[in-house]
Amino acid sequence: MKSEVTITSQYSNSSITLETDEGKLHGGDTSAPMPLHYFAAGVVTCLVTQMKAFAKRLRIPIKNIVMSANFHWRIEQHGRRPYVSQPIGFDIDIDVGSDAPVDDIKRLIEASKKGCFAEQALTLPCEIGHRLKVGDDWVEV
């Protein structure tokens, strides 16, 4: 169940290779983080980072940010057939260490939600196109 992935950001021109694995439950060896570990880490740290960056732009002084998030999915499972998963809802609790007025912090969070690539991809309609290689051609699937 291991996979290796190389991600390149065209914006920052940085490239990184990560490995994933699954737990024993799914036939993996737990030799690396699970795909959903990376996914959840990406969403939450994207918002944290956005808040840090936008706090500077908005000149709102913050000392630290602690987030606690829950990501809920459910699966519909019939015997051994492939299951269907569905997102139920994601909740993020934010504790900001700051002497700034609460309204400033609220304004910072509002701007950060809209700037966060991951959060926008989750909340706005997003199409994922898939193509399968068949011989020498790419076929939409």
Added chain:
Amino acid sequence: MKSEVTITSQYSNSSITLETDEGKLHGGDTSAPMPLHYFAAGVVTCLVTQMKAFAKRLRIPIKNIVMSANFHWRIEQHGRRPYVSQPIGFDIDIDVGSDAPVDDIKRLIEASKKGCFAEQALTLPCEIGHRLKVGDDWVEV
């Protein structure tokens, strides 16, 4: 711009801590992967892993899977004000090494799309709730 995140899966009871940083462009030190590295890695490897798991369930023999994906966002930027980001579309090209009929591979991809937690979170409407700690209370923001 560094952050640290600990992710716990209630399903597999596995927990892992990851660090993130940003590039110099955003005032970071590039000491760790960027949040979007993790996000993109999570989405793509989630689908790969789903295909591996469901190939077994559907008894479709596959040798290997190679994916190449593009994640497109755009930002609307006015001077130094916080920007607004918007997903344009994500494309995933899939090359499957297999002697199985193409229709079986298409069936595998279709099932994997619906099983993949990350892909379902991106394509289905998904609400993210946010609460801010104000004194001892949690306030919806």
